[in-house]
Amino acid sequence: MPAKLTRNFCIIAHVDHGKTTLSDRILEHTNTVAMRVMTDQHLDSMDLEKERGITIKSHPVTMTYPAKDGKIYKLNLMDTPGHVDFSYEVSRSLAACEGAVLLIDAAQGVEAQTVANAHLAFAQKLKVIPVINKIDLPSANLELCLKQLEDILTIPAEEAILASGKAGIGIEDILEAVVLRVPPPRWTEYPQARALVFDSLYDSYRGVIAYVRMFSGTIKAGDMMMLMSTGQRSEVKEVGVFMPKMTKIASLGAGDVGYIVSNVKDTSEIKTGDTITLAHKPATEMLPGYKEVRPMVFCGLYPVDTSDYEKLKAALGRLRLNDAAFVYSSESSVALGFGFRCGFLGLLHMEIIQERIRREHDVDIISTYPSVVYHVIKHGGVQIEVDNPVNLPDPGEIVEIREPTIKAAIHIPNDAMGDIMALVMEKRGTVDHTDTLDAARVMLTCILPLNEILVDFNDRLKSITHGYGSMDYELGEYRTSDLVKMEILVNNDPVDAFASIVHRDKAEGKGRALCEKLAEIIPPQMFKVAIQAAIGGKIIARDNVKEMRKDVTAKCYGGDISRKRKLLDKQKEGKKKMKQFGRVSIPSDAFIKVLKTN
Amino acid sequence: MSGLPTEQAKAATRAPLGLYVHVPFCASTCDFCAFYQTQPTAVGVGRFLDGIAQEAALVDWSEPVTTVFWGGGTPGLLAPRDLARLAATVRARCGGAPQEWTVELAPASVTEARLAALKEAGVTRASMGVQSFQPALLEALGRAHSREQIYRAYDRVRAAEFASVNLDLMFALPGQTEAEWAADVREAVALAPDHLSTYCLTFEEDTALWVKLSQGRVKLDPEHEARLYESTWAQLATAGYAQYEVSNFAHPGHACLHNLNTWRMHEWVGLGPSAASQHAGWRGANVADLDQWLARIGRGERVTEDRVALTSALRAEDALIFGLRMNAGVDLSAWRPRCPEAPWTAVEALLDRLAGDGLAQRDGGWVRLTDRGRLLADSVGSEVMAAFSTEAFVA
Numbered sequence: 001m002p003a004k005l006t007r008n009f010c011i012i013a014h015v016d017h018g019k020t021t022l023s024d025r026i027l028e029h030t031n032t033v034a035m036r037v038m039t040d041q042h043l044d045s046m047d048l049e050k051e052r053g054i055t056i057k058s059h060p061v062t063m064t065y066p067a068k069d070g071k072i073y074k075l076n077l078m079d080t081p082g083h084v085d086f087s088y089e090v091s092r093s094l095a096a097c098e099g100a101v102l103l104i105d106a107a108q109g110v111e112a113q114t115v116a117n118a119h120l121a122f123a124q125k126l127k128v129i130p131v132i133n134k135i136d137l138p139s140a141n142l143e144l145c146l147k148q149l150e151d152i153l154t155i156p157a158e159e160a161i162l163a164s165g166k167a168g169i170g171i172e173d174i175l176e177a178v179v180l181r182v183p184p185p186r187w188t189e190y191p192q193a194r195a196l197v198f199d200s201l202y203d204s205y206r207g208v209i210a211y212v213r214m215f216s217g218t219i220k221a222g223d224m225m226m227l228m229s230t231g232q233r234s235e236v237k238e239v240g241v242f243m244p245k246m247t248k249i250a251s252l253g254a255g256d257v258g259y260i261v262s263n264v265k266d267t268s269e270i271k272t273g274d275t276i277t278l279a280h281k282p283a284t285e286m287l288p289g290y291k292e293v294r295p296m297v298f299c300g301l302y303p304v305d306t307s308d309y310e311k312l313k314a315a316l317g318r319l320r321l322n323d324a325a326f327v328y329s330s331e332s333s334v335a336l337g338f339g340f341r342c343g344f345l346g347l348l349h350m351e352i353i354q355e356r357i358r359r360e361h362d363v364d365i366i367s368t369y370p371s372v373v374y375h376v377i378k379h380g381g382v383q384i385e386v387d388n389p390v391n392l393p394d395p396g397e398i399v400e401i402r403e404p405t406i407k408a409a410i411h412i413p414n415d416a417m418g419d420i421m422a423l424v425m426e427k428r429g430t431v432d433h434t435d436t437l438d439a440a441r442v443m444l445t446c447i448l449p450l451n452e453i454l455v456d457f458n459d460r461l462k463s464i465t466h467g468y469g470s471m472d473y474e475l476g477e478y479r480t481s482d483l484v485k486m487e488i489l490v491n492n493d494p495v496d497a498f499a500s501i502v503h504r505d506k507a508e509g510k511g512r513a514l515c516e517k518l519a520e521i522i523p524p525q526m527f528k529v530a531i532q533a534a535i536g537g538k539i540i541a542r543d544n545v546k547e548m549r550k551d552v553t554a555k556c557y558g559g560d561i562s563r564k565r566k567l568l569d570k571q572k573e574g575k576k577k578m579k580q581f582g583r584v585s586i587p588s589d590a591f592i593k594v595l596k597t598n
Numbered sequence: 599m600s601g602l603p604t605e606q607a608k609a610a611t612r613a614p615l616g617l618y619v620h621v622p623f624c625a626s627t628c629d630f631c632a633f634y635q636t637q638p639t640a641v642g643v644g645r646f647l648d649g650i651a652q653e654a655a656l657v658d659w660s661e662p663v664t665t666v667f668w669g670g671g672t673p674g675l676l677a678p679r680d681l682a683r684l685a686a687t688v689r690a691r692c693g694g695a696p697q698e699w700t701v702e703l704a705p706a707s708v709t710e711a712r713l714a715a716l717k718e719a720g721v722t723r724a725s726m727g728v729q730s731f732q733p734a735l736l737e738a739l740g741r742a743h744s745r746e747q748i749y750r751a752y753d754r755v756r757a758a759e760f761a762s763v764n765l766d767l768m769f770a771l772p773g774q775t776e777a778e779w780a781a782d783v784r785e786a787v788a789l790a791p792d793h794l795s796t797y798c799l800t801f802e803e804d805t806a807l808w809v810k811l812s813q814g815r816v817k818l819d820p821e822h823e824a825r826l827y828e829s830t831w832a833q834l835a836t837a838g839y840a841q842y843e844v845s846n847f848a849h850p851g852h853a854c855l856h857n858l859n860t861w862r863m864h865e866w867v868g869l870g871p872s873a874a875s876q877h878a879g880w881r882g883a884n885v886a887d888l889d890q891w892l893a894r895i896g897r898g899e900r901v902t903e904d905r906v907a908l909t910s911a912l913r914a915e916d917a918l919i920f921g922l923r924m925n926a927g928v929d930l931s932a933w934r935p936r937c938p939e940a941p942w943t944a945v946e947a948l949l950d951r952l953a954g955d956g957l958a959q960r961d962g963g964w965v966r967l968t969d970r971g972r973l974l975a976d977s978v979g980s981e982v983m984a985a986f987s988t989e990a991f992v993a
Contacts, residue, residue: 526955526957526974526977526978527955527957548820548974548977549820549821549824549973550820550821550823550824550827550973550974551820551973551974551975551976551977552798552827552844552923552972552973552974552975552976553800553975553976554796554797554798554799554800554844554845555797555800555845556843556844556845556861556920556923560874561860561874561876561881561916561920562874562881562882562883562904562906564919564920564979565916565919565983567976568919568976568979568980568983569980569983571976571977571980572980572981572983572984572987575980575984576984583951
C-alpha cells in the first residue's frame with residue numbers, strides 16, 4: 001500500500017476521559033479485533049493498567065479502513081502513556097504520528113493533561129482533531145467544552161467531533177477525519193532508511209523487540225541495521241506489524257508502524273527516541289527529538305525478609321528488561337540490610353514499579369524516603385550528583401546545593417484558590433501566573449521544588465479540591481537552595497533509611513513530625529528509647545518511645561511450661577521479624593507507615 | 599548393720615519429685631478458665647479414678663514422690679469416699695508422707711465431710727479459689743459462689759487444721775477499680791491465710807472472656823494492670839506476706855514447695871487428662887479429654903501431647919525463663935556445670951544488658967529480676983529463648 005494511503009495517529013487525553021474505550025470502538029469498527037475476542041480495554045494489557053485505568057506501555061495497532069472516498073487506508077493507531085511521568089515516551093509516540101485525536105470529556109471539560117498533551121502534539125507539528133467524548137452523559141456541557149477548546153487550546157470549535165466511545169457514537173466521523181485531516185506520512189523522500197524507535201519490549205525467546213515508525217526506505221529481515229545514537233550494529237531477524245497481535249511481514253516501508261526483532265538482548269541498548277538506519281547505507285541525520293531519559297526520583301528498595309534479596313534482584317532485572325527508564329543498582333543500608341537504589345521517571349512510575357514487585361513478583365518490600373537528584377557544588381568547583389541523602393558530603397565540603405524545580409500547571413475550582421496558593425507557598429513554590437479557564441475554574445502556573453511534590457502534594461491537591469483539581473508538570477531548572485541533611489536517631493544511633501535532605505526552614509517541623517510518628521509506631525520497649533532528629537549533630541526535635549510497663553503472664557503451674565514456651569516462642573519469632581536497630585526492634589511496616597504518612 | 603544412715607543421706611540429697619493429679623470435674627465453667635474440665639457424673643468419676651490407678655501403674659517410680667498437688671477442675675468436688683480412693687492411689691507412690699500435699703477447693707463445695715476425708719488422707723495444704731469478695735465481680739467471672747460461702751468455707755478449712763492454707767484472688771477484672779481490688783486484698787489479709795496467690799486476669803483462648811475481648815466488649819490496659827501489680831506488691835509486703843514469685847506471697851515457711859520445684863525445673867509426674875509431666879527424660883502432657891485419655895491409658899500410652907526430650911540445655915533455658923519469675927532468681931553457678939554446652943556467653947550478655955537497664959540484679963552466682971523486671975518477665979523470657987536459639991548454639 002502506498003504511503004499516501006497511510007495515516008499515523010494517536011489518541012491523547014486527560015486520565016479517565018475515555019481514551020481506551022474509544023480506541024476499542026475504533027478497533028471494533030475497523031474489524032481489527034473480531035467481536036468475540038473483544039474484551040474491554042483491549043490495548044491495555046497489564047493488570048495494573050486496567051486497575052488504574054491508565055496506559056503505561058504503548059501498544060500500536062495497524063487497521064485497514066475503507067473510507068468514504070472509496071479508497072482503502074492503512075491506519076496506524078498509537079496508544080500513548082497517560083501520565084506526566086512518561087512525557088518523553090508520549091512525545092516519542094507523538095513523533096511517530098502525523099495527527100492526534102484529542103479527547104475531551106464532555107462533562108469534565110479541558111483539564112491539566114488535556115492542555116499538556118495538546119501542547120506536546122502542537123510541538124510535534126501534529127494535526128489535532130478535537131473530539132468531545134461522552135456526549136451521552138447527562139452532565140455533558142458541550143457549550144463549555146467548545147468554548148474552552150477555542151479559549152484555552154486555540155482550536156476552532158467547528159473542528160470538534162461529538163462522540164461517545166461507550167455508546168459508539170461518532171466513531172466513523174473520527175475515522176473519516178483521520179483520513180481527511182491528518183496528512184500522509186512525512187519525510188518519506190529522505191534518501192536513506194530511517195525508523196524511529198518509540199518503545200521496546202523484551203521477549204525471553206526473541207530478545208528486544210523494537211517498536212518503530214519507518215519514515216523512509218525499507219527494512220527487512222537479513223538487513224544489518226544500525227542504531228544511530230551509539231553506532232551499534234545488529235542483524236535484523238524479523239519485521240512485522242501489529243494486527244493487533246505481532247504479525248510477521250516481508251519488509252517495513254516508509255510510513256509503516258511495526259516492529260523489528262534483531263539480536264539485541266538488552267533493552268537499554270535500544271533506547272526510545274533513537275533512529276534505526278541501515279549499516280551499509282546509513283543516514284547522516286537522526287530523526288529529531290532524541291534524548292537520554294534520566295530518572296528524576298530515587299528511592300531505596302529493600303526486601304522485608306532479607307532472604308528475599310535474590311528474589312527482589314530477579315524481579316528488578318525482569319522489570320528493567322521492559323522498562324529502560326527504570327534503573328537500579330545495589331546498595332546497603334545499616335538499617336535495612338542489602339537492597340537496591342532505584343531511579344524512576346517520577347512518582348507514578350515509582351509507585352507502579354513498587355506495586356508490580358509486590359504483586360507480580362510476590363516480594364514484600366520496604367521503600368525508603370524518595371529523593372530527587374541534587375547537584376552539590378564542592379570547594380574547588382567540583383560538582384557531584386546526589387540521589388541518596390546518605391551520600392551528601394560533609395557540610396564543610398559543600399559550597400552550595402542545587403535542587404530540581406518543576407513548572408506545574410494546576411487546574412482548580414475558583415473557590416480552592418486560597419487553599420491551593422497556601423499549599424504552594426508551604427511547598428516553597430511560587431505562582432507565576434493565573435489563567436481563567438471558565439467561570440468556575442482557574443489554572444495556576446507554578447514553580448515548585450521537585451522534592452516538595454514527591455510525597456503528598458497530589459493527595460493534598462485532590463483533597464482540597466474534593467477531587468476536582470488536577471496537575472501536570474514539566475521539569476524546570478536547578479536552583480540553589482538552603483538544603484540540609486536531617487538524620488533521625490533511634491536510641492542515639494542514626495537510622496540511615498530515615499535520613500532526608502530538606503530545606504533548612506522545614507527541618508524542624510518535619511523532624512518533629514517524624515519523631516512523633518516514630519515514637520507512636522515503634523512498639524513499647526523494655527527500656528527508655530529516644531527518637532531524635534538532628535542536623536549536623538545538633539538535635540532539633542525529640543520524642544520518646546513508650547516504655548513497656550507490663551508483660552508477664554500471671555499463672556504459671558507445671559502444665560503451663562509447654563504452653564508458656566509456645567507463647568514466648570511466638571513473641572520471640574515476632575521480634576525476629578522486626579528490624580533490629582542496635583537494641584531497638586522496629587516492625588518492618590513501621591517504615592512503610594512512617595514513610596507513607598510523611 | 600543398719601542401712602538407715604545411708605537411706606537418710608540419700609533422702610537429703612535426693613532430687614524432689616512432684617506428683618500432679620488433674621481432676622477434671624467442675625460444677626460450672628468460669629468465664630476465665632481454660633483448664634480442661636467436664637461435668638461430674640458418677641460414672642465419669644468412677645472411670646476417672648480407675649484411669650488414675652491404671653496410669654499410675656504405667657509410671658516408672660524409681661524415686662518416691664516428695665510433693666503432691668491435686669488441681670483441676672475442682673478436686674474438692676469429689677465425694678469423700680472418692681477422695682479417699684484417689685488418696686490411696688497417691689499415697690502408694692510416696693513412700694511415706696510427702697513433704698507437702700495440696701488440694702484445690704472451690705468455696706461452694708467445701709464440706710466438713712470432704713475436709714475430714716482429705717485430712718485423713720494426709721493432705722497438708724488447702725488452696726481455695728476465692729477470686730474476689732465482690733458479688734458483682736464474682737458474677738462477672740461466672741463464679742458460682744457467694745461471699746457468705748467464702749467465709750463459711752474458710753472457717754471450715756481452718757477448723758480442719760491443715761498445715762497451710764492458701765487463697766487465690768484475681769485482679770484486673772473487667773470493670774474492677776483500683777480501690778475495689780485493694781479492698782479485696784485487705785479482706786483476704788484479714789482472714790490471715792498462710793499463703794496468697796494474686797493472679798492478674800489472663801485472657802485465655804477458648805474462654806468466655808476471650809470471646810468478649812475479641813468482640814471488643816472488654817479492653818486490655820497494660821498500664822492499669824501494671825499499677826495493680828505494683829499496689830498489690832506494696833500492700834502485701836506491708837501485711838507481712840513475702841513475695842516469692844510474680845503472683846505468689848507467703849508467710850515464712852509457707853511457700854508452695856510443689857510449685858517451687860516445678861519452676862526450678864525438677865521433675866514431676868502428671869496423672870489425669872491434660873496433666874503435664876516432666877519425668878524420666880521427657881516432657882509432655884496427656885490428652886485433654888477424659889475418654890481419649892482413658893483410651894490411651896488402656897493402650898499403655900501416656901504423655902502423648904507436646905512431647906519433647908528433656909535435654910539439660912532445655913532445662914537450663916527453662917530454669918532461667920521460669921526461675922526469673924521468682925524473687926530469689928536463679929542460681930547460675932549451679933546450672934553452668936550441669937549444662938556446660940548452653941550458650942552462656944549470649945546469656946551473660948543478655949543478663950548484663952538487663953542489669954544495665956535496671957531490670958535485673960546480679961549477686962554472685964545468682965541473678966534475679968528487679969520489681970520492674972519481674973513485670974516484664976515474659977519479654978525477658980522470650981529474650982532468654984532468643985539467646986538459647988543463637989545460631990552458634992543450635993548448630
